[in-house]
Amino acid sequence: MAKPVSRFVCQSCGAVTPKWAGSCATCGEWNTIEEEPIPVRPGSAAKAQPGRRVAFVGLAGSAEPPPRAPTGIAELDRVLGGGLVAASVGLVGGDPGIGKSTLLLQAAAQLARAGRRVLYISGEESIEQVRLRARRLGVADAPIELAAAVNVRDIAASLEQAKDAALVVVDSIQTMWLDAIDSAPGTVAQVRACAFELIRLAKSGSFALVLVGHVTKDGAIAGPRVLEHMVDAVLYFEGDRGHQFRILRAVKNRFGATDEIGVFEMTDRGLAEVANPSALFLAERRGNVAGSAVFAGLEGTRPVLVEVQALLAPNAGGSPRRSVIGWDGGRLAMLLAVLETRAGVRLNMTDVYLNIAGGLRVNEPAADLAVAAAIASAAFEKPASAGMVYFGEVGLSGEVRQVAQAEARLKEAAKLGFLEASLPRRLAHGNRRLAAPDGLRLEEIGHIADLVARFAPESGKPA
Ligand code: TYD
Ligand code: MG
Numbered sequence: 001m002a003k004p005v006s007r008f009v010c011q012s013c014g015a016v017t018p019k020w021a022g023s024c025a026t027c028g029e030w031n032t033i034e035e036e037p038i039p040v041r042p043g044s045a046a047k048a049q050p051g052r053r054v055a056f057v058g059l060a061g062s063a064e065p066p067p068r069a070p071t072g073i074a075e076l077d078r079v080l081g082g083g084l085v086a087a088s089v090g091l092v093g094g095d096p097g098i099g100k101s102t103l104l105l106q107a108a109a110q111l112a113r114a115g116r117r118v119l120y121i122s123g124e125e126s127i128e129q130v131r132l133r134a135r136r137l138g139v140a141d142a143p144i145e146l147a148a149a150v151n152v153r154d155i156a157a158s159l160e161q162a163k164d165a166a167l168v169v170v171d172s173i174q175t176m177w178l179d180a181i182d183s184a185p186g187t188v189a190q191v192r193a194c195a196f197e198l199i200r201l202a203k204s205g206s207f208a209l210v211l212v213g214h215v216t217k218d219g220a221i222a223g224p225r226v227l228e229h230m231v232d233a234v235l236y237f238e239g240d241r242g243h244q245f246r247i248l249r250a251v252k253n254r255f256g257a258t259d260e261i262g263v264f265e266m267t268d269r270g271l272a273e274v275a276n277p278s279a280l281f282l283a284e285r286r287g288n289v290a291g292s293a294v295f296a297g298l299e300g301t302r303p304v305l306v307e308v309q310a311l312l313a314p315n316a317g318g319s320p321r322r323s324v325i326g327w328d329g330g331r332l333a334m335l336l337a338v339l340e341t342r343a344g345v346r347l348n349m350t351d352v353y354l355n356i357a358g359g360l361r362v363n364e365p366a367a368d369l370a371v372a373a374a375i376a377s378a379a380f381e382k383p384a385s386a387g388m389v390y391f392g393e394v395g396l397s398g399e400v401r402q403v404a405q406a407e408a409r410l411k412e413a414a415k416l417g418f419l420e421a422s423l424p425r426r427l428a429h430g431n432r433r434l435a436a437p438d439g440l441r442l443e444e445i446g447h448i449a450d451l452v453a454r455f456a457p458e459s460g461k462p463a
Contacts, residue, residue: 009036009188014226036189037182066255069166069208072110075264075273076103079235079248081256084111084167084208088255089199091173091227093213094237099246100212101125102133102270103237104169109139116166118143119159119207123150123175137270150185152178152194156201163205170198172212173227188226195227228252239266243359245280246271247299260300278305278416281358287386291378295370296389296409296421297362303405303412305389307357308367310374312350320349326356327367335371335394342398343452345379366403368394369422372448376455384455387419388443398448400424407435414440422451 008017010033015026023030068083077083080090094100105120112118122130127148134140145162149155155176159168170176174186176194183189195211202209213227215236228234232254239246248262263274274280282294282305291310296303308327315321324332332354339345354371356362369392377384384390391409393401402424410421414437425444426434436442445451 004038006035006037008033011188012225014188014192034187036187069111069116071107072114073103073107073273074275075262076107076248079250079256079260079262080233081250081253081260084210085232085255086166086206086208087203088232089202089209089211089230090233090235091211091213091231092235092237093215095241096214097241098237098239099264099266099271100237101130101171102137102266103248103264104171104210104212105130105133105144106137106139106270108144108167108169109134109137109142111167112142112144113139117145117162117164119145119147119162119165119168121155121168121170122146122148123170124172136268150175150177152176152197156197159198159201159205159207163207165205165207167210168202168207169210170212172214173198174214192226192230195230199230238361240359245274245277245358247360257300261302278303278412281306281360282416285357288383290381290383291374293370293373293377293384294389294413294418295362295367296391296413297364297367298405298409301408303408304360305412305416305418306360306362308370308374309355309357310371310378311353311355312347312375312378313353315349315351320347321351321353323352324354326359326361327354327371328363331365331368332371334396335368336375338394338396338398338448339372339375339452342447343376343449345376345452347375347379350379364403365393366391368392369400369424369445369451372451373422373455376452380455380457382455382457385420387417388422389413389418389420390422392422392424392445394448400445400447400451402426410434410436410440410442414438 008020010024010027012029012032013024013027015024017033020033024032066085068085070077070083092100092104108118108120127146130146131140173191173195177185177190178193178197181189181193198209233250234252236249236251237246238249244265246264246266250258250260252258263277264271265274285307293308295306295308297306322329322332336347336352340347370390372394373384373390391403393403395401406423413421420441420443422443422445425446
């Protein structure tokens, strides 16, 4: 039987199928499947070598923490778990133009200035372009070794001489190219093979390798998702192009906690660290407006206060609109149903718009209570108390449920000058005392109807 010479690979998730299809059966993306030649394994052609014995050891033994090189950018170090780990590989993903190259050039410059050897390989931009950015960032004097190259064979040969480096940045993996692979740069086959080769070098040397990977919605280039399992840490750089701030989020980290975030602000001189994100997100809040409530949230280990805004508009007819920015639409639908069924707030003839101010994406169920407060405040046109924060999860029967890290949230609220907090009622059998900061008044809410009653007019009947 003739062996097939090509195969079909989804450029988004990397799934391989023997036949072309319009949509990928694995990830469901459309128009991402492309034909690729089947790679020839070098091992199959060469004479098979007998394997060597692997030494097995016990679990106990010396386990030194891996040596780390702090980048000097505190927000980045926090996400990395304390700095770059030697002989490890990180992937920084994100939309084109979000600031990946800027962040890495700044980090590289800091390390280089601290006397560490740093190599920056740009496959996307020319030397001139990188120099221009460095000048703009004010780091042109940092002793970085810069190269513009895309051929992984050349890069590998150069990195053999640079194993003492602390950091090697490859920007981006989608521009890298290995001549042994017979497909275009940016395809899954190329991206995987190039990453494999570079990772092998990092593991045999002592430098931390950081790969940059673009994310695209249409799957025109292979997504960083195909690399996620090959690397030690995956960081995603997120943010809204319309807003100045950017969030660096760890989604995988073999040397630290995931869920940790770093907050940056894009300025005309590069990315600036935001040490106090709550102040940034609340900067433009106006008090005494109906339809606004402050959520005491948690991002990783860090409490972050954000403003939840709700706008209700009468629906002219047809099905009412529900529009959400920064929160989950399904969760909003659930909460509206709970408000209607358990607290009698009629919203079935009303368009509901919900927005997390500042452009942050909130994923926590703990935001339920703040969202409910914003909606109730809008429904009864009564502003929430200006010094109040909210947190708590709302269940289907309208009960307000406990959430993690209540103390950290309260502390952050007190730090920013808030005076009151609405939070879930403590369980009668809960024996742990809640250590609330001095001067913060706690308002325990057991049921969503109790929350609505605080906004409803005296009659108790919703408008
Ligand atoms: P960049 O780091 O090139 O993005 P990526 O590598 O993720 O594609 O960032 C590009 C954007 O950042 C660009 O739109 C301009 C903006 N920017 C600033 O606002 N200030 C700066 O100092 C720099 C260098 C870039
Ligand atoms: Mg770039």
